Amino acid sequence: MSVRLWLPLLALLSVPALAQQAPPRALDAEDLSIQNFLQAVETSISTMERQRWIDLLSPAADRDQALEFFEAMVPQGITRVVVKERDRSPLQGTLPGEGFRLVIEVFMETGPRGRIATWNLDIRRPRGDDIGSQPWRIVAEDRLASIEGLHRLSLNPDKQYAAKNLVLRAIDFELRLPAGDVFVSETPEGVTGMVLIGDGTMVFQPMPKQEKGQLKLFAGVEALETPFTSAFVRISPFELEQRLGQDMLEPVTVDTRAYRRGLAQFEENVPKSFNLDLSDLSREVWSLLPQPGDFVAEVKTRRFNDLTYARSSGEAEDVTLFQRATKRNISAYASEQKLASRGRFFDEDDLVDYDVLDYDVDASFYPDRSWMEGRTKLRMRVKSHMIGVLTLRFAESLNVSSITSDEFGRLLYLRVRNQNAILVNLPQPLSRDYLMTLTINYSGRLSKQSISEESIRIDQQRNSQPDDIPLVAAEPKWLFSNRNYWYPQNQVSDFATAHIRLTVPSEYSVVASGITEIGSPAAAPSVPIEGSSRVMLRTSYSFVAPQPVRYLGIVISRMMRVDAATVALDIVPAKAPPVDMRGADSLVQQITRLNQAASIPPVGTRNTLGLSVEANRRQEARGRDVMYTAADILRLYSGLTGDVPYDSLTLAMVEDDVPGGHAPAYMAMINNAPPVTQLNWRNDPAAFQGFPEFFIAHELAHQWFGQAVGWKNYHEQWLSEGFAQYFAALYAREKRGEGAFRDILRQFRKWAIDDSDQGPIYLGYRLGHIKGESRVFRAVVYNKGAAVLHMLRRLIGDEAFSAGLKKFYADNRFKKAGTDDLRRAMQEASGKDLNRFFERWIYDNGIPRLRYSTAVEGNELVVRFEQSGDIYDVPVTMAVTYGDGKTSEFIVIVDAATNEARMPLSGTIRSIEANTDGAAIALIEKK
Ligand SMILES: [Zn+2]
Numbered sequence: 001m002s003v004r005l006w007l008p009l010l011a012l013l014s015v016p017a018l019a020q021q022a023p024p025r026a027l028d029a030e031d032l033s034i035q036n037f038l039q040a041v042e043t044s045i046s047t048m049e050r051q052r053w054i055d056l057l058s059p060a061a062d063r064d065q066a067l068e069f070f071e072a073m074v075p076q077g078i079t080r081v082v083v084k085e086r087d088r089s090p091l092q093g094t095l096p097g098e099g100f101r102l103v104i105e106v107f108m109e110t111g112p113r114g115r116i117a118t119w120n121l122d123i124r125r126p127r128g129d130d131i132g133s134q135p136w137r138i139v140a141e142d143r144l145a146s147i148e149g150l151h152r153l154s155l156n157p158d159k160q161y162a163a164k165n166l167v168l169r170a171i172d173f174e175l176r177l178p179a180g181d182v183f184v185s186e187t188p189e190g191v192t193g194m195v196l197i198g199d200g201t202m203v204f205q206p207m208p209k210q211e212k213g214q215l216k217l218f219a220g221v222e223a224l225e226t227p228f229t230s231a232f233v234r235i236s237p238f239e240l241e242q243r244l245g246q247d248m249l250e251p252v253t254v255d256t257r258a259y260r261r262g263l264a265q266f267e268e269n270v271p272k273s274f275n276l277d278l279s280d281l282s283r284e285v286w287s288l289l290p291q292p293g294d295f296v297a298e299v300k301t302r303r304f305n306d307l308t309y310a311r312s313s314g315e316a317e318d319v320t321l322f323q324r325a326t327k328r329n330i331s332a333y334a335s336e337q338k339l340a341s342r343g344r345f346f347d348e349d350d351l352v353d354y355d356v357l358d359y360d361v362d363a364s365f366y367p368d369r370s371w372m373e374g375r376t377k378l379r380m381r382v383k384s385h386m387i388g389v390l391t392l393r394f395a396e397s398l399n400v401s402s403i404t405s406d407e408f409g410r411l412l413y414l415r416v417r418n419q420n421a422i423l424v425n426l427p428q429p430l431s432r433d434y435l436m437t438l439t440i441n442y443s444g445r446l447s448k449q450s451i452s453e454e455s456i457r458i459d460q461q462r463n464s465q466p467d468d469i470p471l472v473a474a475e476p477k478w479l480f481s482n483r484n485y486w487y488p489q490n491q492v493s494d495f496a497t498a499h500i501r502l503t504v505p506s507e508y509s510v511v512a513s514g515i516t517e518i519g520s521p522a523a524a525p526s527v528p529i530e531g532s533s534r535v536m537l538r539t540s541y542s543f544v545a546p547q548p549v550r551y552l553g554i555v556i557s558r559m560m561r562v563d564a565a566t567v568a569l570d571i572v573p574a575k576a577p578p579v580d581m582r583g584a585d586s587l588v589q590q591i592t593r594l595n596q597a598a599s600i601p602p603v604g605t606r607n608t609l610g611l612s613v614e615a616n617r618r619q620e621a622r623g624r625d626v627m628y629t630a631a632d633i634l635r636l637y638s639g640l641t642g643d644v645p646y647d648s649l650t651l652a653m654v655e656d657d658v659p660g661g662h663a664p665a666y667m668a669m670i671n672n673a674p675p676v677t678q679l680n681w682r683n684d685p686a687a688f689q690g691f692p693e694f695f696i697a698h699e700l701a702h703q704w705f706g707q708a709v710g711w712k713n714y715h716e717q718w719l720s721e722g723f724a725q726y727f728a729a730l731y732a733r734e735k736r737g738e739g740a741f742r743d744i745l746r747q748f749r750k751w752a753i754d755d756s757d758q759g760p761i762y763l764g765y766r767l768g769h770i771k772g773e774s775r776v777f778r779a780v781v782y783n784k785g786a787a788v789l790h791m792l793r794r795l796i797g798d799e800a801f802s803a804g805l806k807k808f809y810a811d812n813r814f815k816k817a818g819t820d821d822l823r824r825a826m827q828e829a830s831g832k833d834l835n836r837f838f839e840r841w842i843y844d845n846g847i848p849r850l851r852y853s854t855a856v857e858g859n860e861l862v863v864r865f866e867q868s869g870d871i872y873d874v875p876v877t878m879a880v881t882y883g884d885g886k887t888s889e890f891i892v893i894v895d896a897a898t899n900e901a902r903m904p905l906s907g908t909i910r911s912i913e914a915n916t917d918g919a920a921i922a923l924i925e926k927k
Pocket of ligand 1: 698699702720721724
């Protein structure tokens with residue numbers, strides 16, 4: 001099978017490398033004899049001499065077939081060959097040490113071209129008089145896989161061009177060079193690289209309005225037209241003519257000094273994209289050719305330093321502008337072509353090749369060395385039409401020692417350097433619905449994850465405290481979750497069931513995504529402590545996640561079980577709906593669907609939840625208190641959604657200098673301040689003074705939104721954070737009353753108004769990204785997101801909102817949702833067209849300006865609102881205070897250029913106020 005490597009955007013923007021695996025060890029006589037034999041294989045290939053190959057064959061080999069293999073595998077014109085052994089196993093039907101099945105990698109260069117092939121060679125010791133000079137003979141050979149189309153690019157020293165009003169075009173992008181030097185890098189197919197030197201102009205004009213806004217934050221303008229001094233471009237060799245007009249390049253005599261300047265640019269930039277580092281096969285830079293339509297430009301601008309423009313046709317957002325030095329995405333969007341092919345919205349799942357059905361992780365962790373050893377088994381189903389290479393996401397610092405599949409045995413894999421990725425070469429292409437089990441063994445150092453996604457975190461602000469106050473160090477803890485790829489996993493979060501077994505030194509305990517299994521914790525075999533005669537006592541913790549989770553999280557610390565109880569929930573049991581078979585075209589899909597339905601209780605059928613609390617010793621008292629709060633919160637949320645997605649929840653009350661939390665499925669980690677700490681937090685979008693339960697209320701809501709209901713791509717993250725923030729506010733209302741709720745609404749409004757100019761809610765993590773301000777992200781995605789949900793509720797009414805919420809949750813439980821799914825559920829529940837509401841509030845970032853006037857007509861108060869520009873749907877609370885001090889409120893739905901509302905009066909008016917609850921995200925003034 002031959003594989004064309006398609007590099008995802010990430011690979012394109014950093015420097016991927018194939019790294020090899022075999023750990024160094026002392027060579028024994030057998031190793032040496034096999035090395036000698038492989039040397040002979042290498043010679044036979046490099047000389048391309050059939051006879052040398054024939055000399056390596058055993059009399060038992062099929063000679064014709066072996067020759068055919070050699071002819072097919074070994075191209076003419078080989079200039080260099082490297083053969084490396086990757087795996088060795090006993091050959092069936094031979095005595096120990098008499099025969100082996102080798103897996104080898106063969107790297108063949110023919111001038112500037114390269115290919116890697118992986119072969120099986122079955123070898124035996126020769127018998128009788130057949131010994132000759134070789135200790136081994138080939139009995140059978142087979143090709144497992146190959147990677148073709150590698151190019152060692154160079155800048156042609158014999159060609160130089162003068163630019164004549166050169167314009168090089170890509171989507172929304174141009175490089176203009178009126179005059180200057182141009183050098184090229186060619187393959188037999190044509191020009192794939194160009195260096196442009198001279199006073200040029202780079203033009204970047206993103207089409208989408210929001211991208212113009214982001215570009216303005218970065219560069220101060222909505223369309224960038226900026227001088228450059230040099231540029232390096234990679235294109236498909238078949239596209240030079242369509243990107244470049246005629247007569248723009250005039251051949252000139254090569255000027256050595258100019259060429260040297262071009263060469264410096266070439267060498268600096270060629271390793272940055274479409275590039276493979278082949279590790280022990282070759283130390284040189286090997287490049288792939290861009291696919292037609294793909295394009296990368298590395299541009300040295302005068303004002304913005306190095307900027308990278310890329311068009312990557314395989315990505316959902318195919319046009320990007322990137323600043324490598326700061327690792328910031330300035331632009332990322334779908335071109336018009338892409339939108340035409342995929343529609344306005346996309347699901348990241350549509351781009352992955354396989355679906356993981358179940359993870360089984362069995363690992364040991366040694367906190368003193370931050371060392372992990374483990375084995376993960378993935379049960380997966382192929383999703384794409386056909387795949388030859390699987391990409392797994394996995395921490396780069398963890399070394400993989402083997403990957404095997406139940407179906408194919410040992411598999412070849414390539415590590416991608418500077419990236420948390422493994423490429424697994426499949427022995428044959430697999431087609432859709434193929435079920436496969438992969439087992440990956442690994443070990444290495446793993447650093448803990450800092451909380452960020454799916455968590456509240458505060459920008460820390462140090463108090464200026466005198467130095468003589470002793471500080472108490474926070475109890476150490478290790479969090480491994482969705483950001484540090486501590487187990488091999490799909491490239492995007494992927495709903496799957498799971499088993500986790502984690503073994504730790506006995507003084508630690510573990511909280512993880514899952515229900516604690518019966519018999520856990522249990523004593524595990526002790527291990528010797530290095531440099532000591534003592535042993536380390538260890539304990540194993542086991543968890544099972546029968547309901548699908550998006551990712552697995554664990555926290556390890558010195559914790560004790562504080563309390564455990566079963567919480568009775570207030571859910572009206574629902575009748576089990578029929579299994580949804582839409583989209584289940586094949587038998588395998590139908591069986592999978594039915595099995596899932598059988599193992600996961602339908603929405604609303606579970607009416608209790610196991611709640612337990614583990615805490616660091618100093619947090620024991622807080623741990624006891626939190627049981628009641630958590631039970632209250634869980635009851636409220638299960639009532640709001642009509643379901644509880646997971647059977648159990650464990651709270652880990654840990655210490656940290658920075659307040660915050662993190663909430664994978666089945667668990668929530670809550671940071672508590674150590675007894676004396678230097679840090680303080682104020683003035684952050686996620687901090688609500690006077691409401692200490694806010695963090696925990698936010699984190700627990702993620703069991704429903706963020707975990708059970710995922711999001712389709714980064715744009716949709718507000719569905720997780722906005723709902724978590726809104727649910728926390730609703731809990732504040734229940735626990736502390738309307739006043740506390742309104743305080744929170746007013747803070748939501750303030751943050752939303754202050755930071756909406758940074759972009760729409762739909763921009764997700766990119767809010768504040770260009771300037772490195774995570775505060776902006778929380779202000780808009782969390783707080784404005786929550787405020788928008790509350791406005792929606794006021795617009796369609798409590799009843800419709802409640803029905804829509806339940807429907808949205810039920811339709812999307814254990815799936816990834818998008819804003820359009822929420823819109824549809826709310827439209828169905830309310831009978832209202834909500835397109836404009838979502839268009840303005842989620843996809844756009846304006847703040848409506850409203851003016852109102854009031855008049856008394858007879859016994860009625862008449863309120864008139866006006867808004868200009870884009871029309872927003874904004875429910876506004878009006879409060880009338882009467883002469884006797886009583887106040888009554890009513891909501892005016894502002895949804896047109898002018899709106900009028902009437903309210904019967906019951907006394908003389910003392911005052912009238914608008915937006916008294918802070919619920920309207922609008923600037924409102926009285927005429
Ligand atoms: Zn959150």
